[in-house]
Amino acid sequence: MHRWLASVVRSFGPALAGVAWALKTQKNLQFHAGATVLMVVLGFWLGLATWEWCAVTLAAGIVWAAELMNTALEVLADRVSLEREEAIRRAKDAAAGAVLMAAVGALGVGLMIFLPKLWVLL
Numbered sequence: 774m775h776r777w778l779a780s781v782v783r784s785f786g787p788a789l790a791g792v793a794w795a796l797k798t799q800k801n802l803q804f805h806a807g808a809t810v811l812m813v814v815l816g817f818w819l820g821l822a823t824w825e826w827c828a829v830t831l832a833a834g835i836v837w838a839a840e841l842m843n844t845a846l847e848v849l850a851d852r853v854s855l856e857r858e859e860a861i862r863r864a865k866d867a868a869a870g871a872v873l874m875a876a877v878g879a880l881g882v883g884l885m886i887f888l889p890k891l892w893v894l895l
C-alpha cells in the first residue's frame with residue numbers, strides 16, 4: 774500500500790511537468806485556462822448548484838484532457854516526420870477534431886447552465 778502510494782505520488786511529477794510545459798507553449802491550452810478561470814469566477818458569482826459544478830468541471834476537464842492528448846500526438850508526429858505526410862495529416866486532423874468535439878460539448882454545457890442564470894440577472 775505504502776509503495777503503491779509512493780509510486781502514484783511519483784507519477785504526479787512528470788504529469789504536472791507535462792501540463793506546465795503544454796501551458797507554457799500551447800496557445801489553445803492558454804485559451805482553455807482563461808476560459809476555465811472565467812467559468813470558476815462566474816460559477817461562484819452565480820452560485821452554481823453541486824450538480825452544475827459537476828457538469829461544468831467534467832466538461833472543462835474533458836477539454837483539457839483532449840487538448841493535452843492533441844499536444845502529445847503533435848509532438849510525437851513531428852518526431853516521426855516533419856515532411857508532409859498523408860498519415861500525419863490524418864492523425865493530426867483527427868486529434869484536432871477530438872478537441873473540437875470536446876469544446877463543442879463544453880460550450881453546450883456552459884450555455885445551458887450559465888445562460889439562464891445570466892438572463893435572469895440582466
Ligand SMILES: Nc1ncnc2c1ncn2[C@@H]1O[C@H](COP(=O)(O)OP(=O)(O)OP(=O)(O)O)[C@@H](O)[C@H]1O
Pocket residue numbers: 799801843847854855856857858859861862863865866869
Ligand atoms: N507533417 C505533416 N504532414 C501533413 N499535414 C500536416 C503535417 N503537419 C501538420 N499538418 C496539417 O496542419 C494542421 C496543423 O498542424 P500543426 O502541427 O501545425 O498543429 P497546430 O497548428 O500547432 O495545431 P494546434 O492549434 O492544435 O496546436 C494539421 O491538422 C494537419 O492538417
